[in-house]
Amino acid sequence: MSIRGLKKKQPKTFKVKIITVDAEMEFSCEMKWKGKDLFVLVCRALGLRETWFFGLQYTIKGMCTWLKMDKKVLDQEIPKEDPISFHFLAKFYPEKVEEELLQEITQHLFFLQVKKQILDEEIYCSPEATVLLASYAVQAKYGDYDPNFHEPGFLAHDELLPKRVLRQYQLTAEMWEEKITAWYAEHRGIARDEAEMNYLKIAQDLEMYGVNYFPIAQNKNHTDLLLGVDAKGIHIYSINNRFSPSKSFEWSSIRNISCSEKELTIKPLDKKAEVFKFFSSQLKVNKLIFQLCIGNHDLFMRRRKVDSIEIQQMKAQAREEKARKKMENQRLAREKQLREEAERAKEELERRLFQLEDEARQANEALLRSQEAAELLAEKAQIAEDEAKLLAQNAAEAEQERQRLEITALKSKEEKRLMEQKMREAELIAVKLVKESDRRAKEAEHLKQDLHEAREAERKAKQKLLDITRLNYPHMAKYPQYSPGDSRDANFDKGSTKLDLKDIDLKRLSFEIERERLDYLEKSRKFEDRLKELKSEIHALKLEEKQAGLYC
Helix, strand or coil, rough: CHHHHHHHHHEEEEEEEEECCCCCEEEEEECCEEEHHHHHHHHHHHHHCCHHHHHEEEEEEEEEECCCCCEECCCCCCCCCCCEEEEEEHHHHHCCCHHHHCCCHHHHHHHHHHHHHHCCCCCCCHHHHHHHHHHHHHHHHHHCCCCCCCCCCCCCCCCCCCCHHHHHHCCHHHHHHHHHHHHHHHCCCCCCCHHHHHHHHHHHHCCCCEEEHHHHHCCCCCCCEEEEECCCCEEEECCCCCCCCEEEEEEEHHHEEECCCCEEEEEECCCCCCCCEEECCCCCHHHHHHHHHHHHHHHHHHHHHCCCCHHHHHHHHHHHHHHHHHHHHHHHHHHHHHHHHHHHHHHHHHHHHHHHHHHHHHHHHHHHHCCCCCCCHHHHHHHHHHHHHHHHHHHHHHHHHHHHHHHHHHHHHHHHHHHHHHHHHHHHHHHHHHHHHHHHHHHHHHHHHHHHHHHHHHHHHHHHHHHHHHHCCCHHHHHCCCCCHHHHHHHHHHHHHHHHHHHHHHHHHHHHHHHHHHHHHHHHHHHHHHHHHHHHHHHHHHHHHHHHHHHH
């Protein structure tokens, strides 16, 4: 057979891109493959055995549709693109995640999908619950909290809270991280699969968990209700309330569900009960609701039957795997504990070694300081000795200076005393001079007065003598050669005697006055000289006293 013949026998293929919550895969599919063939290929690639929860979803004309398993892929109304994109998602949800999700991969895919639905606000969650769920998500991603490794800001690039919660509370990213980290630190020792399971166990109790909503109407003219399909049954909601259904039909109470074009009928098990009919906007929507109802009802009935051999084997394997993981986690926990203890012991030894090295270093530094201190002390001792000698010399000089100053002080005191005495003498002399001057001035005044009186008496006497002479000797005017003196000697002996005595007293008085004046002047000159000497001595003593004060 030729190579060309082999090439012709190769089947034609088309490319498909499968998008999971956290990955993308591409496959080559044969043109004749049905939806089931592609689905099985994807499940095998993922290692997924719990296939009944999942499906392949695509979007056509703005409407999300599930790929039918019993029809060819290319025969279905799929997007005309290359490669053709399908989303591998959970189509049906378990009632109790802990009992029904057996494989770790199944659990992980549900965790990622439910987490995305909460963050996209397709499932409403209270702010408190979102913080707790975020802490489990962080535990699943980062493992145990380590403050040395998980520093502030390590969650800055993780989307953990719905935008509605972030808008509702005016908190910074750092404050949200602090709240999440507080819960995250409490999850120490929880493995990734346990953290994801705890996340799903909290999420399954939320009102909108696992519910597919569709707008419906009870008549053909109005779309005023919402129909929800989940693992427990069919629920009817008001258009503005997706939390509390106004009417519910559990799968166990439904006898039949029929679909005809846009009308869908729910017949309760109780034949007396009212049959519920509603209308959808499109036939495709009606068919999608019908498919979801059939699938959820089949799973509901399956849960209440005895498990098949495959399920029993899977549960046994899951239990064994959980037991193995539990033992492995315990072993890892023991090893981690031993490693932490060894690290703590190592850190303690390192700390102790560092402490000993530090003590040795400090002791060495102390020894060096002691040696330096000893050298400094020796140097200080020498300096102190030299200073002692210098101080002794200074003390001797100070003592000599003190003695000199004492002597100077004594001299100063004596000189001061002498100066004060001389000043007192000078003052006494000055007082005496003033008194003597006053006395002499008074005596001079008296003498001047006496002299004036004597001269006045002499003048009067002379005048009287002349008058008498004229009266008794008028011829004397004619005989000028006659000497009055002679006449006075001859005729007036008594008067002449009196006049001569008077002249003699005046001369003697004038002489005494002159002599006393000269004595006074001499004494005054001597007193002035003495005062000058005293002033010079006082000035010299003051200068010596100032110089002695400066030296002190």
